[in-house]
Amino acid sequence: xxxxxxxxxxxxxxxxxxxxxxxxxxxxxxxxxxxxxxxxxxxxxxxxxxxxxxxxxxxxxxxxxxxxxxxxxxxxxxxxxxxxxxxxxxxxxxxxxxxxxxxxxxxxxxxxxxxxxxxxxxxx
Numbered sequence: 331x332x333x334x335x336x337x338x339x340x341x342x343x344x345x346x347x348x349x350x351x352x353x354x355x356x357x358x359x360x361x362x363x364x365x366x367x368x369x370x371x372x373x374x375x376x377x378x379x380x381x382x383x384x385x386x387x388x389x390x391x392x393x394x395x396x397x398x399x400x401x402x403x404x405x406x407x408x409x410x411x412x413x414x415x416x417x418x419x420x421x422x423x424x425x426x427x428x429x430x431x432x433x434x435x436x437x438x439x440x441x442x443x444x445x446x447x448x449x450x451x452x453x454x
Contacts (some may be wrong), residue, residue, distance in 0.1 A: 335413055343404045346396075346399070347393075390435060392404055404423060
């Protein structure tokens with residue numbers, strides 16, 4: 331039964347990663363919008379002029395924060411369900427997620443992401 335719980339929580343972690351990342355992005359945009367006095371044109375200009383290197387660094391930190399938050403929630407669920415080795419399982423899920431993300435961030439998908447960002451900027 332514990333295996334079923336762990337598999338379900340792995341799925342929950344994937345969804346939580348994406349949910350927390352979206353929430354953090356929206357929060358950052360809201361904060362930046364407030365600092366620009368809610369001027370949508372200034373915010374759009376800021377986002378267009380954002381350097382690729384800085385944007386990639388922001389994306390990496392957003393994912394790290396989202397992964398840590400979702401891991402904390404998953405740990406709580408594992409403890410609540412009385413799964414043995416909850417901390418170790420949570421740590422392994424975090425490491426696997428970080429490894430997959432590191433591949434995406436530093437491998438070929440990174441170039442694809444940068445190409446897509448440049449394409450969007452050229453339309454503006």
